[in-house]
Amino acid sequence: MFGRGTRLSSKLGTITIGDDCGFGAGITVHAAVDGEVVIGNKCIIAAHTYIGGGQYNMDRTDVPIVDQGHRHGLRLEIGDNCWIGANVSIVNGVTIGRDAVIAAGAVVTKDIPDFAVVAGVPAKVIRMRTATEPKEQALATG
Template identity: 40%
Template sequence: MKKILFLMLYYFVGRHLPSSQSPYSFGAKKLRYFLCKGLFKETGKNVNIEHGAFFGKGSDITIGDNSGLGIDCRVSGPLKIGKNVMMGPEVMIYTSNHRIDDLDKPIIMQGETPKELVEIEDDVWIGARAIILPGIKIGKGAVVAAGAIVTKDVPKFAVVGGNPAKIIKFRK
């Protein structure tokens, strides 16, 4: 019952409060943090859930200290976000997809693939409007460029960008 109340408060009130960067936020960041602490599987310290973030029920999301979900992002679980992870606006993280294997059935009738864990390790920066597909692991210290579509695992300290995302360089 408590979870349902927290979900309703988040989606009807907290999600619509101003961004934490707004001079008119009046404690919006603290309220969203409080609500998500009651919804997420694990929530670290100083977590920032921004205005408009959508995460379904949130029950299979883990987020570490000093990390956040960006403005108007859309994520689903199972999702594990490490410590000190920055996420730009409108990032999308998917953990399942549509089935397309039965040619005798319309795609809309085939359902979804099983959910796959997306794991984002510590000290990662995900740029605005990046898309991360199911089952991806983003290594420690990596940078995902704005607008990148991540279809393969990203190694530690790699900078990736493009569609599909490719390694541009490694941080030194």
Template identity: 40%
Template sequence: MKKLSIIIYYIFIKHLPNSKYIRLFNCVRILYVSKILKVMPYDKNSIFEDNIYISNCSQLRIGKACQINEGVFIQGASIGDYVMIAPNVSILNESHTFQRTDIPMVFQPTTPKSNPVIDDDVWIGRNAVILPGVHIGRGSIIGAGAVVTKNIPPYSVAVGVPAKVIRSRI
């Protein structure tokens, strides 16, 4: 049943038009991911836009009142409450290994899954990449295009490739 639910998500629900055209489409997506896929609680303040990749849902938890924009790619994560994720963000929970040079990288194994943890009240800017296993502290801001390779302390502003903390919000 779970596989059928995810197939329906990818065939129909994911492709409903953006809610800037008709708010009803966001409501349908929120109902589906909360009641059928069970990855987040139902909350009328949540936004879950079109074309969001959510893997198979087994490694994903999303909190209440989150805003996830179009084109976001989530392999797996623990996402807190009141999180804003801009378009085209990638949140990864595994990567490829490349240590051996005697075989092509495409045939090498992946790393063990390690979900990123994104605490409450975080804002992730457009095109940011969150790598496996990182922890983004409460109240932090991740700048557009940043690549988060290490943990970010609470209430920090981090930008760049790799992301570096440039200031504290407190």
């Protein structure tokens, strides 16, 4: 399911979306030149999230950045059963492990391990998910 204003775009790249995913409103998924974006099964992606995009070469100071071209062939992968919060940015070339949770407003610039909960700019692991919820937490949340 795609929310209003969600946009998939590709500049000679590919986008693959798994089964049973939910996309909020205003999401952009972009595969850059020769790049690939892979979103696993059962992912939830909240509103106004940006996934992918191109990366300009920018090392030379004698040439305008826009004239230096893009990095090609980057892969961005989001594993199965991930929850991506609202207003998250995920840059090209990273892998988000399965069952990860990305807090609202985070900027993901590096790989995220399986079962990690991350937050911040740049995103950092704040805890790991477990197979069972602690009893006190389950009682507090109902």
